[in-house]
Amino acid sequence: MFVGENWRSERAAVWSATPPTPVPPPDLWAPGVTQRQRPASDVDERVPELTFHQVRPARTTEDAVVGLAAWRYLINHATPGATLARWLQHRPARPADELAVPDPEQGWANALLDSIQARDRLIAHLHARQVADLAELSRNYTGLREFLPTEVALALGVSEGTASARLCEAEDLTGRLPATFAALDSGRISAAKAGAIRLTTQDTTPDVARRVERDVLPEAPVCTMPQLRDLVATAVIRHDPTGADERHENARGRRRITRRTEPDGTGTLNVFSTMQDIATIHTCLTAIGSAAKTTDDERTPDNRRVDALVDLCAEVLDNGTWRDQPLPSTQRRRPHVQVTVPLTALLDGRPSGQAALLAGYGPITPTQARQIAADATLRRLVCDPQSGTLLDYGRTTYEPPAPLADHVMSRDQTCVLPGCRQPAHRSELDHIDPFRPGQPTGGHTSDTNLGIECKHHHRGKDGGGFTLTRTDDGYRWTTPLGRTYNRPNTRLWQPPLETRSPAADPTDPDPPPY
Numbered sequence: 444m445f446v447g448e449n450w451r452s453e454r455a456a457v458w459s460a461t462p463p464t465p466v467p468p469p470d471l472w473a474p475g476v477t478q479r480q481r482p483a484s485d486v487d488e489r490v491p492e493l494t495f496h497q498v499r500p501a502r503t504t505e506d507a508v509v510g511l512a513a514w515r516y517l518i519n520h521a522t523p524g525a526t527l528a529r530w531l532q533h534r535p536a537r538p539a540d541e542l543a544v545p546d547p548e549q550g551w552a553n554a555l556l557d558s559i560q561a562r563d564r565l566i567a568h569l570h571a572r573q574v575a576d577l578a579e580l581s582r583n584y585t586g587l588r589e590f591l592p593t594e595v596a597l598a599l600g601v602s603e604g605t606a607s608a609r610l611c612e613a614e615d616l617t618g619r620l621p622a623t624f625a626a627l628d629s630g631r632i633s634a635a636k637a638g639a640i641r642l643t644t645q646d647t648t649p650d651v652a653r654r655v656e657r658d659v660l661p662e663a664p665v666c667t668m669p670q671l672r673d674l675v676a677t678a679v680i681r682h683d684p685t686g687a688d689e690r691h692e693n694a695r696g697r698r699r700i701t702r703r704t705e706p707d708g709t710g711t712l713n714v715f716s717t718m719q720d721i722a723t724i725h726t727c728l729t730a731i732g733s734a735a736k737t738t739d740d741e742r743t744p745d746n747r748r749v750d751a752l753v754d755l756c757a758e759v760l761d762n763g764t765w766r767d768q769p770l771p772s773t774q775r776r777r778p779h780v781q782v783t784v785p786l787t788a789l790l791d792g793r794p795s796g797q798a799a800l801l802a803g804y805g806p807i808t809p810t811q812a813r814q815i816a817a818d819a820t821l822r823r824l825v826c827d828p829q830s831g832t833l834l835d836y837g838r839t840t841y842e843p844p845a846p847l848a849d850h851v852m853s854r855d856q857t858c859v860l861p862g863c864r865q866p867a868h869r870s871e872l873d874h875i876d877p878f879r880p881g882q883p884t885g886g887h888t889s890d891t892n893l894g895i896e897c898k899h900h901h902r903g904k905d906g907g908g909f910t911l912t913r914t915d916d917g918y919r920w921t922t923p924l925g926r927t928y929n930r931p932n933t934r935l936w937q938p939p940l941e942t943r944s945p946a947a948d949p950t951d952p953d954p955p956p957y
Contacts, residue, residue: 507538508545515554518561523568523630531561564630571628577613586923590907593900596862597920597928603863604701615641619649622656631664636671643675646690651683658682691717708807728752848872851893854933858897859911859918861930865897873901875913894918 514535521527537551538544577595584591596606616624620641627637640659644652655678663671680687698716705711714721725748732747742750763770798806852867873896878888891913896904903909908923917931 504538504542504544507542508550511535511538511550511554515557519557521561523564523628527561527565527568531558531565534558563633567627567630567633570634571616571624574613574616574624574627577610578617581610581614584923586908587906590903590909590923593860593903593909594922594924594926597860597922598926600862612638612641615645619652620644620656622653622660626660626663632660635668636663636666639668639671640675643672643679646693647679647683647686651679651686654682655679708811731755847888847890847893850890852895853935854890855895856933856935857895858900859894859930860896860900860903860920861928863897863900867895870895870897871901873904875911875918 514530518527518530521530534554538547540547544550580595581588581591584594586594592603592607592610595601595610596603599606601609616627616637620637623632623637623640626632627634640656640663644655647655655675658678658681659671659674662674666674679690683690695717698720701713701715703711703713714724728748728751729744731751731754732742732744735747735751736742740747759765759770799809799811801807801811851872856867857863858865858867858870873894874888875892875894876887894911894913896911900909904911910921912919912921914929917929920928920930922928
């Protein structure tokens with residue numbers, strides 16, 4: 444826990460294993476005291492002087508009642524931060540049955556609910572502190588601003604889109620919405636509520652945004668999320684009645700399609716666009732699904748709409764054209780879906796515990812892979828039986844592309860920056876050690892000096908301050924801040940459990956093979 448100590452002649456919060464030990468004055472405490480029954484000012488000035496006293500064990504009924512009531516009062520009135528974290532870390536134990544505390548179940552349940560509320564306030568405060576750190580980092584990053592989301596994504600282990608969204612949130616809350624940030628920092632509203640205010644006001648002027656804050660923040664702590672969204676939307680219209688068309692055009696400029704991997708070999712596709720576009724898509728898919736319905740069709744309307752969308756897209760990919768125009772090719776290939784699956788899992792219909800890999804998305808079941816393979820071109824990939832990484836690439840198509848490029852794309856599958864899932868066929872083939880024709884230095888054009896990088900991360904390597912090196916087991920990236928991150932070789936094949944060699948005994952003088 445954090446306690447106050449003298450450090451270099453100054454008062455500081457340091458970590459200690461000793462719990463806080465308050466003995467509150469009797470006149471302050473009563474069972475059932477809640478946050479709304481007593482103003483924070485009654486206790487805020489007294490909390491610091493109570494934090495260094497000794498808590499007595501609850502040996503009597505009076506001790507148990509007063510101790511639990513005192514703790515509840517403290518966590519309900521402490522400002523979110525180190526002091527509140529200290530109290531929450533040392534919640535009193537549930538009073539023993541033999542103490543005969545009046546109505547112990549209700550009292551203990553109220554203490555737990557107070558604890559949940561206080562932890563919510565502390566989480567909101569910590570989120571606000573992280574928002575402030577991100578905003579400060581944005582102003583002080585030594586690399587190119589374009590690649591700050593990459594730096595943050597690598598550090599936090601999140602996608603670059605998530606990192607970019609968090610940076611935008613930080614800049615908005617600390618710059619455009621200071622009152623919302625203050626409410627978040629004090630724990631009065633959650634991060635989700637701050638996000639709702641931010642998103643609904645993102646296309647307004649700073650003056651309108653602050654007038655909206657003034658209207659909605661007093662009620663925001665007790666509103667549900669739908670109520671808060673309605674409240675903010677109403678306030679935006681009230682304070683900017685003539686800006687609706689401009690806000691709509693700004694929002695329309697952000698139309699996009701996003702995807703997300705879900706459990707059990709499924710995924711979600713999200714479409715953000717204007718309501719008229721969404722209505723057109725939905726009406727079209729409903730009509731196609733209804734036209735495809737047969738008398739024995741057991742699919743739901745939603746099932747048929749999804750199947751209609753898949754059929755439309757599959758037909759375009761199969762034909763290779765759209766409105767009489769050929770689809771563009773990348774890496775000498777037209778757009779396609781790539782799946783890597785062990786041959787044993789492809790041929791054997793029995794469950795084996797082996798998974799297939801859908802490039803750029805993640806693992807799918809062998810049954811799903813067999814459905815894709817029914818109308819696909821098969822290529823042979825020879826993998827190391829221990830590491831599962833690619834050793835050799837073969838193909839049976841009539842007109843093969845450059846074998847080396849095919850080998851590298853099949854080996855890496857996606858961009859080699861950790862966390863990036865851009866498929867190889869939509870990325871670029873790059874010399875890790877730059878190729879310099881006619882010069883005595885420079886890298887060779889070989890599989891050990893070639894890697895797959897998406898256009899964005901290729902720019903980061905060539906001019907954004909990132910460096911990439913090849914290691915024995917994959918790739919190592921170094922960021923402009925000097926941090927290093929490893930990306931292991933893609934494992935295309937996972938040996939079944941029963942065929943894997945046992946781990947070698949480090950003390951065995953004669954390990955296998957014998």
